[in-house]
Amino acid sequence: MSKITKIVLTGGPCAGKTTALQRIEKEFTEKGYKVFIIGESAT
Secondary structure: OOOOOOOOOOOOOOOOHHHHHHHHHHHHHHOOOOOOOOOOOOO
């Protein structure tokens, strides 16, 4: 069974979460990982 690693981004408005998410997705996809992005979950 494959190991699943979760990365959670938190922060206030305009903190750079979307930009970081795009970079994380690009970097890990280029390294051959499968990347799944789950939408925001309101509290």
